[in-house]
Amino acid sequence: MPADFDTIVNLSKRRGFVFQSSEIYGGLRSAYDYGPLGNAVLRNVKNQWWKSMVQYRSDVVGIDSAILQSRQVWQASGHEEVFTDPMVECRNCNARHRLDKLDNADQCPTCGMKGQFTETKQFNLMLRTHLGPVESDENLVYLRPETAQGIFINYENVRRTQRLRLPFGIAQIGKSFRNEITPGQFVFRTREFEQMEMEFFCRPEESAQWYDYWLRTRHEWYTDLGMDPEHLRIRTHADDELSHYSAGTADVEYAFPWGWDELEGIANRTDFDLKQHAEHSGEDLRYYDQEADERFFPHVIEPAAGATRTTFAFLIDAYDEETVNGETRTVMRLDHRLAPYQLAVLPLSKKPELVEPATQLADRLRRTYELEMDVTQAIGRRYRRQDEIGTPYCITYDFDSLDDSAVTVRDRDSMEQDRVSLDQLDGYLAERLSPR
Numbered sequence: 452m453p454a455d456f457d458t459i460v461n462l463s464k465r466r467g468f469v470f471q472s473s474e475i476y477g478g479l480r481s482a483y484d485y486g487p488l489g490n491a492v493l494r495n496v497k498n499q500w501w502k503s504m505v506q507y508r509s510d511v512v513g514i515d516s517a518i519l520q521s522r523q524v525w526q527a528s529g530h531e532e533v534f535t536d537p538m539v540e541c542r543n544c545n546a547r548h549r550l551d552k553l554d555n556a557d558q559c560p561t562c563g564m565k566g567q568f569t570e571t572k573q574f575n576l577m578l579r580t581h582l583g584p585v586e587s588d589e590n591l592v593y594l595r596p597e598t599a600q601g602i603f604i605n606y607e608n609v610r611r612t613q614r615l616r617l618p619f620g621i622a623q624i625g626k627s628f629r630n631e632i633t634p635g636q637f638v639f640r641t642r643e644f645e646q647m648e649m650e651f652f653c654r655p656e657e658s659a660q661w662y663d664y665w666l667r668t669r670h671e672w673y674t675d676l677g678m679d680p681e682h683l684r685i686r687t688h689a690d691d692e693l694s695h696y697s698a699g700t701a702d703v704e705y706a707f708p709w710g711w712d713e714l715e716g717i718a719n720r721t722d723f724d725l726k727q728h729a730e731h732s733g734e735d736l737r738y739y740d741q742e743a744d745e746r747f748f749p750h751v752i753e754p755a756a757g758a759t760r761t762t763f764a765f766l767i768d769a770y771d772e773e774t775v776n777g778e779t780r781t782v783m784r785l786d787h788r789l790a791p792y793q794l795a796v797l798p799l800s801k802k803p804e805l806v807e808p809a810t811q812l813a814d815r816l817r818r819t820y821e822l823e824m825d826v827t828q829a830i831g832r833r834y835r836r837q838d839e840i841g842t843p844y845c846i847t848y849d850f851d852s853l854d855d856s857a858v859t860v861r862d863r864d865s866m867e868q869d870r871v872s873l874d875q876l877d878g879y880l881a882e883r884l885s886p887r
């Protein structure tokens with residue numbers, strides 16, 4: 452059962468997944484810090500994306516471009532002019548709202564007054580700063596609102612140095628910034644967030660086929676990592692929703708506690724970006740096809756996902772409660788590739804004769820798996836603590852271990868326990884977990 456919103460937010464704070472940014476100063480709205488457990492899940496989500504989109508493929512390479520780019524990039528891409536959301540202000544309480552997200556376009560959700568909105572203004576979402584000591588128009592730069600443009604402006608460098616032939620993709624994971632009018636729903640919509648984007652360059656006549664391929668492939672990525680297919684759907688954008696660069700977009704949506712909402716957009720960006728950058732920079736960004744002796748602008752299919760938003764969705768989807776022996780057990784049924792820890796090592800007692808060999812075992816297993824060693828409190832409570840954060844296996848080192856050189860391995864989901872001899876433990880774990 453997916454968690455309700457407050458349950459998951461409270462668990463995130465209590466167990467150290469996510470904290471409010473600048474909390475000791477009262478908190479900065481719409482920015483969040485990832486604690487040890489949240490950082491681990493976020494990193495695992497990004498690693499899984501990178502493995503499936505770059506490492507396991509022969510046709511995609513990865514880059515890491517700067518957040519700060521020439522202002523001309525955002526003039527060429529169209530963001531300076533049209534990367535806007537429609538904003539209205541309430542004359543009664545001065546609250547500002549994003550018009551397209553209001554349930555009632557005539558009523559202020561903050562004070563409830565009707566008919567008090569000002570005329571709609573187009574509000575540009577890019578965050579600005581200045582490079583160097585002088586704050587002038589000449590040294591104005593934007594914090595990138597998408598990682599994609601860092602790929603387009605490096606297209607020719609990457610293609611040439613890696614000797615790439617169509618079709619091929621360039622991927623990147625990194626921070627993006629948007630001055631959202633109405634951030635909210637915890638880490639779902641923030642002003643600083645992380646994206647996982649890939650620009651797939653192909654022949655224009657093949658773009659429809661690649662669009663279908665990436666839609667399917669990206670949907671499968673979520674289900675392969677354990678997301679319930681019933682909580683996922685693909686929604687095609689209506690023409691009036693399309694971004695300025697898109698000839699067709701479909702979103703992978705998740706059934707969030709407040710309703711269906713976007714996890715990822717797959718867009719057919721055509722040759723819009725390369726053409727724009729070629730025109731504004733004066734560089735020839737056309738692709739040369741040697742066999743046909745022709746030059747043309749490749750078309751681009753872009754799967755663009757949010758790393759922070761996706762992490763949130765995986766947590767919601769994994770959350771479960773069940774009754775065991777009359778007590779409620781909370782269990783995060785996260786895939787072992789995403790769970791913050793794959794293992795917990797639990798010496799049955801605090802006595803050095805158990806803690807010392809358990810520590811040695813934990814230190815050895817740490818070289819392959821991420822694990823936590825927990826020594827305090829009754830074993831039942833320790834199991835519950837690990838269940839709540841999604842640790843797939845707990846290894847208990849008990850007094851019998853001293854004689855039989857074996858440990859008890861407990862499965863998070865079934866709660867079944869196996870006695871495993873220490874010399875077979877590596878093989879036992881290798882069958883069930885992938886090394887990090």
Ligand code: GAP
Pocket residue numbers: 596597598599629631638639640641642643644645646648713714715716753755756757758759760761
């Ligand atoms: N390059 C295309 C692009 O940026 P987008 O649909 O605006 O497309 C892609 O963003 C993904 O980035 C979204 O599907 C979402 O997961 C994530 N994202 C966008 N704005 C966000 C925000 N304010 N907070 C968290 N994630 C966001």
